[in-house]
Amino acid sequence: MxxxxxxxxxxxxxxxxxxxxxxxxxxxxxxxxxxxxxxxxxxxxxxxxxxxxxxxxxxxxxxxxxxxxxxxxxxxxxxxxxxxxxxxxxxxxxxxxxxxxxxxxxxLPNVPFTAVPAGKSAEDNEVVLSHGEIPSLGEGKLPHWELIKKYDIIDFDLGVKIAGAGFPVYKGKGARLQRALINFFLDQALAAGYVEVQPPILVNEDSGYGTGQLPDKEGQMYFANEDKLYLIPTAEVPITNLYRDVLVNTSDLPIKNVGYTPCFRREAGSWGAHVRGLNRLHQFDKVEIVQITHPDNSYATLEEMSAYVQGLLRQLELPYRVLRLCGGDMGFTSAMTYDMEVYSAAQERWLEVSSVSNFETYQANRLKLRFKGEDKKSQLAHTLNGSALALPRIVASILENNQDPDGIRMPKVLHPYLGFDRI
RNA sequence: AGAGAGUUGGGUGAGUGGCUGAAACCAACAGUUUGCUAAACUGUCGUACGGGUUAUACUGUACCGGGGGUUCGAAUCCCCCACUCUCUGCCA
Missing domain, CATH: 1.10.287.40 (Serine-tRNA synthetase, tRNA binding domain)
Structure with missing residues (x-):
């Protein structure tokens, strides 16, 4: 606000x-x-x-x-x-x-930072950098929704039976891959100085308002009516709200948290041709990083977080690009956002796998998240967060990019977590 | 889910309807003193929104879980709600 x-x-x-x-x-x-x-x-x-x-x-x-x-x-x-x-x-x-x-x-949405380009839609986003080579797959390349059937690692039909469309069931090596990615992401964040938290995945109304999902995105969250609780669309909500109504000391900043949670999104009205397979789900897994910083440092932190996320993508050997979102495409609460997209070689398109944002004081104002400065006056802190990373599209691109006639090669960094190197 | 108890400042914890923005203790901060540390002593020490000021100073109002009511006057009495704890029940 x-x-x-x-x-x-x-x-x-x-x-x-x-x-x-x-x-x-x-x-x-x-x-x-x-x-x-x-x-x-x-x-x-x-x-x-x-x-x-x-x-x-x-x-x-x-x-x-x-x-x-x-x-x-x-x-x-x-x-x-x-x-x-x-x-x-x-x-x-x-x-x-x-x-x-x-x-x-x-x-009223947040005021964009000066560096944010003008523009109306995703087409006006600015490509900041690209990294890695786009693999050229031969004939017979399969999109991930075919691959998961071929190797029997993710089952959408079973998910339909249990819950509905958009709730996949991960099986065998597919399930193991999920767990490996989660652990890899958490371990990396720990090494980078983030403190891990395991928050609730249902939150109350106050929390929804605190980070700005309410009232803006009311219809996008699952709601447990009996107890008036919302299923979180991202760990950003419970983790950032840990600091609602909190007055911290300047010396406590920056606060760095990481958390793994499932995320739930109704995605009402956003289903279409481009959302097959893992591209868009109602339930998915994500590791989220959150930082609370002094206002003077938040943009340096944004760059740091962006670099951190890129480091993950490099280790996973995925070609990616970084976008600076334009004013028209940016989230309601953000002052500046970088999106990271990986290339999915069978679909032949870029998939957003991370969004790193600086909210400046927009969330902090709602949260009443303040720190005591040196003049002993309390002022609002800055909040930032980023996906590091969201799993489904990472999985999609790993599967598609690394396929060959003998199966699917797994990125090296995951081998210790997986216990196998191919699917 | 049923019964009971509770919710006061950063923490613990007093508080008979006016003398209570709120005792006391702890923590924190500033200072004094003993050679340093420790201790002792003195002082400061809530938040929000206004007025005022170049900025201070100064000053008004509100806030004792949230909302409503009684009263000239409410932390204190009444009603509703939320949450926490204990016991019973259920349960990974």
């Missing part, structure tokens, strides 16, 4: 940023924010004055009663009653302005 004070102080910059996102009526919305805030303030100032008077009167009455001056006390009481109705009126004004302001702020 954007800070009103920030909008006030950097109006032009915020407006420019929101325009970069192609947000309609940005200027109107911002002006409305300021108006509502003014309204809120003036109502509060007046209410506080009346309340102060009422408080004084109450004390007077107490004294008068003690001294037995009942008649005088009753007289003062009338004034108090009048104040009370005025206070109530102003209170309502204040609450309404505040509620409207909050609702409006919830609809």
């Amino acid at each position: 954007l800070l009103v004070q920030h909008i006030r102080d950097h109006y032009d910059q915020v407006l420019l940023g929101l325009n970069k996102r192609n947000l309609k009526n940005a200027a109107t919305a911002l002006q409305q924010v300021l108006d509502l805030d003014d309204l809120r303030k003036s109502a509060q100032t007046q209410r506080d004055q009346f309340q102060a008077e009422a408080n004084t009167i109450s004390k007077e009455i107490g004294t008068l009663m003690k001294e037995g001056k009942t008649a005088e006390a009753t007289a003062v009481r009338d004034r108090s009653a009048l104040l009370k109705t005025q206070i109530k009126e102003l209170e309502e004004q204040h609450e309404q302005a505040e509620a409207e302001l909050k609702a409006l702020l919830y609809t």
